[in-house]
Amino acid sequence: MELEPAEKARKLDIQELEEIRNDAYENARIYKDKTKLFHDKKIAQKHFSIGQKVLLSNSVLKLFPGKLRSRWQGPFIVTKVFTHDEFEIESEESRKRFMVNGQWLKSFNENFQAHAVEKIHLEPP
Template identity: 30%
Template sequence: MVNFDIKSAAERRLIQLNELDKIRHHAYENSKLYKERTKAYHDSKILSRLFKPKTRYFCPFIVKEIRPYGAIVLLTPDGSREFTVNEQRVKHYWAKATISDGHIVPLDGAPPA
């Protein structure tokens, strides 16, 4: 007697399946938005690595040539030796700037400590 009318039971079951599809679609959209946001966040944390020839990188080595597919030819500071490395291994060289005695450095617009 519970499902005596087969037509109404079939319609109810069809409505339940449609609701389940809506819930699935909603979950898919939410996961898609989450993935896009996390990718954008992680991509914003990536530092750019644009290397130009004849500049100093990775300790005091000098970039001689940039080859296709991420290969870089480095030169030692005295120019006696050159070797090829993967671009992903090369890092920027942040040398300490030397300031001569008597030179005044303006601190206008400097960030607070």
């Protein structure tokens, strides 16, 4: 007779523990969904067309930074556009083709003109 109340209390404890565990799983899923939405908002979608010239980020410079080195290589020509922001690019000099993620690319402006810098020679006083 004394075992029945203990059994009922134990079953209630197990059910309560399962509810707490299910709540924890649900909260974790909600947190992951919100984090993914926030992350996806920050990713900039890049749209390049076939034949467009692009610059490729030099990821080696992130490991060994150089003050005056350019972080961009190129120009490269986009030869194929795939789904999920993937592109096949071709080097203008070596004609090698390879696949890259669109996050490593930026558009190349061909009409950029560097201005001549005027040099001023100072005489000692």
